Amino acid sequence: MTAAPSRVVEIRGLTKSFRTGVTALQEIDLEIEAREFVSLIGPSGCGKSTLLRIIGDLIPATSGTVLVNGKTAHQARLDHDYGIVFQDSVLYDWRTVARNVSLPLEMLRWNRAKRQARVKEMLELVELTGFESNRPWQLSGGMQQRVSIARALSFDPALLLMDEPFGALDEMTRERLNMELLQIWAKAGSTVVFVTHSIPEAVFLSTRVVVMSARPGRIAEVIEVDLPQPRTATTREEPRFFELVTSVREALAAGRGDAARPAAAEELY
Amino acid sequence: MAQVAAASPSEERRHRGVAWRVAATRVATIVLVLAALWGLWEAYKWLWETTGWTWPFVVDDTTMPHLHDIVGAFGDPATAGGPALIHPLLDAAWFTAKEALAGFLLGAAIGFALAVVLAHSRLLERGLLPYIVASQTVPILAIAPMVVVGLGSKGVEGWKSVAILAAYLTFFPVAINTLRGLKSVDPRALELMHSYAASRWHVLWRLRVPASLPYIFVALRISATASVIGAIIGETPASIQEGLGGAIVNFNQYYSLQPTFLWATNVICAALGISFFALVAITERLVLRRAPENIA
Numbered sequence: 001m002t003a004a005p006s007r008v009v010e011i012r013g014l015t016k017s018f019r020t021g022v023t024a025l026q027e028i029d030l031e032i033e034a035r036e037f038v039s040l041i042g043p044s045g046c047g048k049s050t051l052l053r054i055i056g057d058l059i060p061a062t063s064g065t066v067l068v069n070g071k072t073a074h075q076a077r078l079d080h081d082y083g084i085v086f087q088d089s090v091l092y093d094w095r096t097v098a099r100n101v102s103l104p105l106e107m108l109r110w111n112r113a114k115r116q117a118r119v120k121e122m123l124e125l126v127e128l129t130g131f132e133s134n135r136p137w138q139l140s141g142g143m144q145q146r147v148s149i150a151r152a153l154s155f156d157p158a159l160l161l162m163d164e165p166f167g168a169l170d171e172m173t174r175e176r177l178n179m180e181l182l183q184i185w186a187k188a189g190s191t192v193v194f195v196t197h198s199i200p201e202a203v204f205l206s207t208r209v210v211v212m213s214a215r216p217g218r219i220a221e222v223i224e225v226d227l228p229q230p231r232t233a234t235t236r237e238e239p240r241f242f243e244l245v246t247s248v249r250e251a252l253a254a255g256r257g258d259a260a261r262p263a264a265a266e267e268l269y
Numbered sequence: 270m271a272q273v274a275a276a277s278p279s280e281e282r283r284h285r286g287v288a289w290r291v292a293a294t295r296v297a298t299i300v301l302v303l304a305a306l307w308g309l310w311e312a313y314k315w316l317w318e319t320t321g322w323t324w325p326f327v328v329d330d331t332t333m334p335h336l337h338d339i340v341g342a343f344g345d346p347a348t349a350g351g352p353a354l355i356h357p358l359l360d361a362a363w364f365t366a367k368e369a370l371a372g373f374l375l376g377a378a379i380g381f382a383l384a385v386v387l388a389h390s391r392l393l394e395r396g397l398l399p400y401i402v403a404s405q406t407v408p409i410l411a412i413a414p415m416v417v418v419g420l421g422s423k424g425v426e427g428w429k430s431v432a433i434l435a436a437y438l439t440f441f442p443v444a445i446n447t448l449r450g451l452k453s454v455d456p457r458a459l460e461l462m463h464s465y466a467a468s469r470w471h472v473l474w475r476l477r478v479p480a481s482l483p484y485i486f487v488a489l490r491i492s493a494t495a496s497v498i499g500a501i502i503g504e505t506p507a508s509i510q511e512g513l514g515g516a517i518v519n520f521n522q523y524y525s526l527q528p529t530f531l532w533a534t535n536v537i538c539a540a541l542g543i544s545f546f547a548l549v550a551i552t553e554r555l556v557l558r559r560a561p562e563n564i565a
Contacts, residue, residue, distance in 0.1 A: 058460050058464065084461060107475075
């Protein structure tokens with residue numbers, strides 16, 4: 001199977017069951033083109049984080065195929081195609097901010113001069129110039145998460161996987177980081193898969209919102225976000241923004257309705 | 270947002286003032302505690318001697334010499350016409366320190382290597398760990414003659430055998446704590462390394478080892494004093510006279526005549542143990558710069 005060159009992610013018939021017998025994901029089909037910003041949203045237990053982890057080859061799929069840049073997810077991981085940002089920044093507290101950002105570059109055996117140049121560039125991108133030699137624990141939560149983003153983007157991965165990166169932050173910090181993330185995304189030209197609980201966040205950030213339903217996790221609806229780029233602070237005040245928020249909310253509600261029908265019983269046979 | 274920009278000069282001066290006060294408080298505490306201990310010792314001695322109480326033991330100048338006599342003993346000639354006691358004691362301490370240091374380094378290296386191996390193999394961990402634990406239930410006094418005689422017959426110098434005995438006490442806490450540290454790494458940090466397709470070697474040296482340093486240093490602090498004990502005890506069956514163990518055996522024989530000499534030797538032993546501990550603590554200060562909540 002070969003993917004079109006611009007297709008970054010191609011998922012076919014993906015199913016994930018855990019040993020406990022729980023089916024976390026069932027028959028997922030999803031394609032993500034280069035430079036897209038795709039959010040996965042759904043109720044707890046819909047498998048959105050599981051889907052992200054399977055794309056990133058952190059856990060294996062039970063069946064189905066996941067291709068990233070036309071390669072298996074495993075090969076893509078070996079080729080350093082993923083930058084990952086978790087809910088917690090997971091910075092190493094024995095390293096300075098600069099050395100945290102350069103960590104993946106060390107794995108890639110970049111030489112020191114190249115690493116230093118890139119770290120400088122990345123800290124400029126996330127607006128943390130001047131904090132190179134601070135320790136992570138001396139920074140606020142929002143700043144730590146920006147370091148984490150700089151680290152994830154430092155080696156130009158084909159795909160940025162973000163698992164509720166701003167979930168632990170307060171609303172104001174979150175909105176500011178949303179803006180910054182969009183600027184970074186525009187500048188870095190990366191493809192993003194973003195897991196979130198927040199409907200406005202998903203609509204504001206994404207080019208497409210993938211709404212998932214729970215038990216078993218399926219794609220309930222995919223909503224194209226046709227808000228103009230670049231998005232600004234006033235984007236959140238546009239009528240179209242509210243319309244899209246409403247459609248995502250309705251899709252989520254519909255997903256719950258589906259789950260209430262005896263779909264679970266079907267699985268038993 | 271918590272900004273940690275460079276402190277202004279006036280703030281820096283205030284910081285230095287605070288540092289001074291902290292240091293002064295620390296010294297004052299040490300002096301106070303020593304004075305209190307001195308007072309307790311002398312008060313106990315005085316009370317038991319004046320009342321004639323004999324429980325739990327008879328108190329007199331042999332069982333509990335005056336502390337000033339013990340300190341004074343450092344200046345007394347160790348042998349008739351010989352140099353003051355402090356000189357042979359310091360020589361002995363230096364000799365024992367070398368054994369203990371060699372044992373400490375050897376034991377720490379073995380403990381660390383063992384932990385790395387066990388952390389990477391569940392099978393080895395299950396198979397070997399019980400014996401490693403069992404090794405510590407065998408008293409060192411039982412092992413000492415075997416090591417000293419066994420290695421001695423192969424032409425190994427006595428002090429090297431003693432170092433091995435010190436290592437025997439040292440490796441265990443290092444192995445156990447390091448193993449614990451290596452295995453308690455944040456799973457998301459491991460996933461991150463996984464996503465970089467990091468090799469086992471990179472995961473070990475860039476993540477597991479640095480993450481375990483607080484655990485390792487706790488073990489090293491325990492091992493630092495244990496290595497001194499191991500060296501002192503190991504000297505006895507090795508019949509090594511040059512060290513503190515030899516001095517203890519020697520002054521033990523003259524205890525009823527000159528109890529202060531043995532007490533003075535004990536003071537030196539304690540001082541040696543404390544300096545080993547302090548050395549590790551200072552190294553830890555220099556090496557570990559962690560979030561305050563992550564320092565053990």
